[in-house]
Amino acid sequence: MAEFLTGKRRTCMCGEVDVSYVGKEVTLMGWVNRRRDLGSLIFIQLRDRTGLVQVILDTENSSAELLEKASSLKMEYVVMVKGVVRKRVGDNVNVNMRTGEIEVVVDEVRILSKADTPPFVIGDATAGELLRLKYRYLDLRRESLQKNLFLRSKATQSIRNYLSGNGFLEIETPFLGKSTPEGARDYLVPSRIHAGKFYALPQSPQLYKQLLMIAGYDRYFQFARCFRDEDLRANRQPEFTQVDLEMSFIESEDDILSIMEGLIVNLFKDCWGKDLARPFRRMTYETAMELYGSDKPDIRFGMEIIDISQAVAGSGFLPFENAVKEGGTVRAIKFEGGEAHFGRKDFDRLADFVKTYEVKGPMWYAVNDKGELKTSFAKKMTEESVSRMCEKTAYRAGDILFVIADNDTERTLQAIGALRRYLGDKFELIDKNELGITWVTDFPLFEYSREENRLVAKHHPFTSPKIEDLPLFDTAPEKMHANAYDLVMCGDEMGGGSIRIHDKEIQRKMFETLGLSEEQIADKFGFFVNAFNYGTPPHGGLAFGFDRLMMVLCNTDNIKDVIAFPKMQNASCVMSQAPSEVDDKQIDELHIKIVEKEKADEAE
Secondary structure (H helix, E strand, C coil): CCCCCCCCCCCCCHHHCCHHHCCCEEEEEEEEEEEEECCCEEEEEEEECCEEEEEEEECCCCCHHHHHHHHCCCCCCEEEEEEEEEECCHHHCCCCCCCCCEEEEEEEEEEEECCCCCCCCCCCCCCCHHHHHHCHHHHCCCHHHHHHHHHHHHHHHHHHHHHHHCCCEECCCCCCECCCCCCCCCCEEECCCCCCCEEECCCCCHHHHHHHHHCCCCEEEEEEEEECCCCCCCCCCCEEEEEEEEEECCCCHHHHHHHHHHHHHHHHHHHHCCCCCCCCEEEEHHHHHHHHCCCCCCCCCCCCCEECHHHHCCCCCHHHHHHHHCCCEEEEEEECCHHHHCCHHHHHHHHHHHHCCCCCCCEEEEECCCCCEEECCHHHCCHHHHHHHHHHHCCCCCCEEEEEEECCHHHHHHHHHHHHHHHHHHCCCCCCCCCCCEEEECCECEEEECCCCEEEECCCCCECECHHHHHHHCCCHHHCEECEEEEEECCEEEEEEEEECCCHHHHHHHHHHCCCCHHHHHHHHHHHHHHHHHCCCCEEEEEEEHHHHHHHHCCCCCHHHHCCCCCCCCCCECCCCECCCCCHHHHHHCCCCCHHHHHHHHHC
């Protein structure tokens, strides 16, 4: 039976006991991490969130009742111990423990809660992820996860302090809102009171934070919970946290980027003790795509993309010639010294990888140190064009050129950019000691969606176009650029934002270019558009992916390592079994029907 804490208070945490406590009586509480019985002495490692401390019982000088209780302790029992701290001497000192210079000689033990044998050893990260997620509350006792969540809390306070110190107000926005188009798939919540109608969980607080600017709050932020019903990846969850903010009366994006750089510098100083250099590097979207094939370029290694279209245009090799004639491009990356690392099977694997980007290739060209040629295309080219290609790429023996040609330039750049990143990861070319912080600016305002066969907003429909591009609304909207910016770190997007539209006529023009009718504008955005009639200040903002920032700060490539209770790849929670079925009564109250269930009932 569990005992109670009547009259007992914890004097300090386990990891806090040091030599300053020697000779003092302490009362500690925590979990049994380990117990060893050496006959004359019983050693117990006690654990709480601050760390471990060793407590001992002298069997010769302890009562039978105390020995019996100590001998019954098992891993993960929750206990209280009382005793006197003494200094360890000689070989007993454990330099690997923060409390390794002391131990507590116990004269009282209380069992506060017993524990079954855990399904895996606490702290064992090699146990299967599915099992650890099922018992997440046990896995969260792991020291590495605790450190991550402690750092997350520290980062939260750092950001709050910085933004509050710069005049930002922390204001919460609703979870239950209106479903709007031009985004990822919404999570919908049926209304019991309003039959047949639905709320949508926010993908971001975009409209609300702009309304706060219209309402005159000038500077806003919040740690916003956001929800997107989309396929998951290692750095994506269906529910996630944004550091969301907005500023009024700004003259340019520089006003926002300067404040945001300060936030990031302050965050890394507080959490890492590291001074980041300012100002951060800036790169236009066009440059990022041309050199790295990505709008989130990883600049921590070289292998920049090279345009060899003109060098091979008259090469006699039809895939190259046709790509150029059809308005496409031929691009190459050079893996310096890579020839020694590649066999035929490696080239075949790259072909399978690139196919996912709907292009052929990659083709390759390599000369080893003996002058032997390995190539999938150069023998079909004129010697002159091979020479031009090598000169353009500064090729040297031992290097490998990877080449992709296609009649769609954007597709080519995306494919070879992904290949570049793949090679960088596989062959450890990336300098992991660098963050590669870069602002990417001057994004296209629109992009063409093959799936929808129309223009869609590159970011969202409230992004302001460049003033000089306004005439292109009527003639060539696909050529317009946005006052938008993303912060890239470690080759991943950490945050993005834009100067917003504050002119109601430009906002209406934006909606019309996206193909929205007057009825659709009124239905989806009526409340928002109406607010523009009552004085809208120039404003802009940004949202950082807080979970992704924490992945960098915690040096992990798995988002589950920085979230207390994450979802699986299929957006389910194996611990709570969510999502789950609910009672028919609840379904009926919401005025909805489950089609699959009806079919199953009919089959029966």
